[in-house]
Amino acid sequence: MTLSRPQVHNEGRAKRPTFMRTFKNLPIALFFLLPTVVILGTFNFYPALYSLYLSFFEWNGVSPKRPFVGLDNYQRLFSSSEFWNSLQVTVIYAAAMTVAALALGMIVAVLLNQDIRGRALYRALYFLPVITPTVAAGVVWKYLFDPSQGVINRFLAGSGITGPSWLTDPSWALVAIVIVGVWKRVGFNMVVYLAALQGVPRIYYEAAQLDGASPWQRFRFVTLPLLAPSTFFLTVTALIDAFQVFDLVYVMTQGGPLKSTDVIGYYLYRYGFRYYELGFASAIAYVMFALIFVVTLIQFRLSRGGAQGEN
Amino acid sequence: MKTNPLRSVLTHLLLLTGAFISAMPFLWMVTTSLKPAGVLYQAPLLIPTYFEWSNYVEAWKAAPFPRFFLNSAIMTIGITLGQTLFSAMAGYAFARLRFPGRDVLFFLILGTMMIPFPVTLIPSFLIIADLGWLDTYQALIVPRVVSAFAIFLFRQFFLSIPQELEEAALIDGANRVVIFARIILPLSTPVMAASAIFSFLFAWNDFLWPLIVTNSTEMRPIQVGLAFFQGQYGIFWTLLMAATVLATIPAILAFLVAQQRFIEGITSSGLKG
Numbered sequence: 001m002t003l004s005r006p007q008v009h010n011e012g013r014a015k016r017p018t019f020m021r022t023f024k025n026l027p028i029a030l031f032f033l034l035p036t037v038v039i040l041g042t043f044n045f046y047p048a049l050y051s052l053y054l055s056f057f058e059w060n061g062v063s064p065k066r067p068f069v070g071l072d073n074y075q076r077l078f079s080s081s082e083f084w085n086s087l088q089v090t091v092i093y094a095a096a097m098t099v100a101a102l103a104l105g106m107i108v109a110v111l112l113n114q115d116i117r118g119r120a121l122y123r124a125l126y127f128l129p130v131i132t133p134t135v136a137a138g139v140v141w142k143y144l145f146d147p148s149q150g151v152i153n154r155f156l157a158g159s160g161i162t163g164p165s166w167l168t169d170p171s172w173a174l175v176a177i178v179i180v181g182v183w184k185r186v187g188f189n190m191v192v193y194l195a196a197l198q199g200v201p202r203i204y205y206e207a208a209q210l211d212g213a214s215p216w217q218r219f220r221f222v223t224l225p226l227l228a229p230s231t232f233f234l235t236v237t238a239l240i241d242a243f244q245v246f247d248l249v250y251v252m253t254q255g256g257p258l259k260s261t262d263v264i265g266y267y268l269y270r271y272g273f274r275y276y277e278l279g280f281a282s283a284i285a286y287v288m289f290a291l292i293f294v295v296t297l298i299q300f301r302l303s304r305g306g307a308q309g310e311n
Numbered sequence: 312m313k314t315n316p317l318r319s320v321l322t323h324l325l326l327l328t329g330a331f332i333s334a335m336p337f338l339w340m341v342t343t344s345l346k347p348a349g350v351l352y353q354a355p356l357l358i359p360t361y362f363e364w365s366n367y368v369e370a371w372k373a374a375p376f377p378r379f380f381l382n383s384a385i386m387t388i389g390i391t392l393g394q395t396l397f398s399a400m401a402g403y404a405f406a407r408l409r410f411p412g413r414d415v416l417f418f419l420i421l422g423t424m425m426i427p428f429p430v431t432l433i434p435s436f437l438i439i440a441d442l443g444w445l446d447t448y449q450a451l452i453v454p455r456v457v458s459a460f461a462i463f464l465f466r467q468f469f470l471s472i473p474q475e476l477e478e479a480a481l482i483d484g485a486n487r488v489v490i491f492a493r494i495i496l497p498l499s500t501p502v503m504a505a506s507a508i509f510s511f512l513f514a515w516n517d518f519l520w521p522l523i524v525t526n527s528t529e530m531r532p533i534q535v536g537l538a539f540f541q542g543q544y545g546i547f548w549t550l551l552m553a554a555t556v557l558a559t560i561p562a563i564l565a566f567l568v569a570q571q572r573f574i575e576g577i578t579s580s581g582l583k584g
Binding site for chain 2: 022023025026028029031032033035036037039040042043044045046047048050051054061104107108111112114116117122123124125126127128129131132133134135136137139140141142143144149151154183186187188191192195240243244246247250251265268269272273278281282285286288289292293296
């Protein structure tokens with residue numbers, strides 16, 4: 001689960017001690033930070049740079065020969081229809097999952113933000129999918145989507161609808177994965193929205209009601225703007241997670257049928273760990289990195305624009 | 312605001328529908344895991360009416376599940392202990408010590424949360440291979456004993472503890488390590504619990520990294536074992552669901568035990584961000 005990127009507090013700024021004094025603390029600070037620095041350095045910072053480096057080489061991971069190929073891997077990537085398919089699949093998954101889970105999470109939070117019986121139980125039930133192992137969830141849903149005996153199609157048949165073949169139908173497999181992604185995300189969004197709603201003073205709603213605002217208007221002009229910071233946080237985290245989706249695809253479809261669920265995470269896995277094209281897979285990884293970075297940047301821009309508009 | 316009975320009924324109707332969809336996969340999983348294979352497709356599908364516990368015994372024997380559980384337990388305990396201790400230490404340094412480069416380092420550490428895991432995947436794998444750690448517990452544990460998110464949680468918590476507590480001890484000549492161990496850690500049980508539950512669920516549910524660094528069946532954690540079991544026993548729905556229930560139970564138990572802390576952790580990080 002990816003969570004927030006909080007701001008750095010500079011509580012030491014006001015009375016900045018002398019450089020000498022801060023230097024004195026260095027050995028003890030080093031002691032406290034050593035495990036963190038060593039592990040993050042070895043398994044985060046260094047790999048992040050090294051995979052950029054690798055993306056300029058052609059290498060199978062074991063061969064002593066590792067020719068430098070410049071931008072060839074990227075060129076091959078951008079001219080490969082497989083890559084564009086994978087990108088499209090990922091973007092559709094990310095957009096559909098994020099939007100649906102935001103909307104549903106918000107609806108559930110608004111419904112639960114009332115004086116109703118069984119609130120704690122509802123909250124726990126909605127949250128259960130969030131903590132369920134993705135592999136286990138994928139396994140179960142795979143069978144729920146079984147075309148003939150799965151619960152979903154049997155339920156649809158009961159309503160007189162012939163359900164699709166879901167995971168074996170190229171036009172439905174991605175829909176199925178999105179449904180599972182949403183199912184697993186709603187509870188998280190709900191919890192964050194609920195906490196935000198509980199921080200909204202009652203008086204806002206009372207004032208709006210006095211002004212004759214309808215329930216919809218109260219939602220639209222009081223609740224929605226007040227939830228904007230949470231929406232921003234949830235959108236960014238959901239998109240970052242969605243661009244990396246892997247477990248569900250691995251368990252449910254292995255990227256198929258006909259590459260209709262070949263998300264970028266799975267595409268990278270295939271090239272890195274099935275075909276051992278480490279240079280090419282690193283180029284995929286970096287394009288993914290760039291994509292997530294750009295999406296996050298756009299989100300920050302949009303949210304700053306939105307915040308200014310409201311003030 | 313007065314509660315209108317119609318509105319209340321409607322609210323419950325909507326919430327129940329959603330809750331049913333949330334819970335349906337669990338109901339089906341448990342019901343199926345307890346059915347004799349012969350009545351697999353017969354209703355009821357979502358309410359257990361048969362109790363064929365032998366499915367669990369059979370599933371448990373069909374693959375080395377005891378070993379998968381042991382592997383997951385070792386990995387989960389290692390990661391949870393490591394993340395809790397190391398994040399508490401780092402969080403303390405960031406909250407209490409002034410040293411050159413502190414803010415830059417903190418920013419960089421939080422920045423690692425922005426690096427998508429697949430970007431570090433291949434080089435991390437190569438490092439583990441170079442160390443000769445493939446297919447070992449070290450490979451499963453060591454790269455993940457630090458959590459930027461947990462460091463953030465601990466730092467926020469330590470900033471809320473009054474400095475006076477430590478100043479007295481400092482004047483008495485106690486050093487920072489002693490203060491951390493004797494004064495700060497004992498005060499930190501709430502945040503330790505929150506951090507530990509995140510670590511536990513992360514480690515228990517993790518899949519991609521263990522998939523890549525384990526080769527032998529004996530070293531697979533439960534989620535990887537389950538994914539392979541599905542490949543081999545996919546047609547035996549009852550056994551597969553029994554195995555899935557077993558793989559899910561520890562995560563659900565951990566959540567139920569620490570639900571409040573877990574949700575507080577999410578909301579505090581999400582809102583103050």
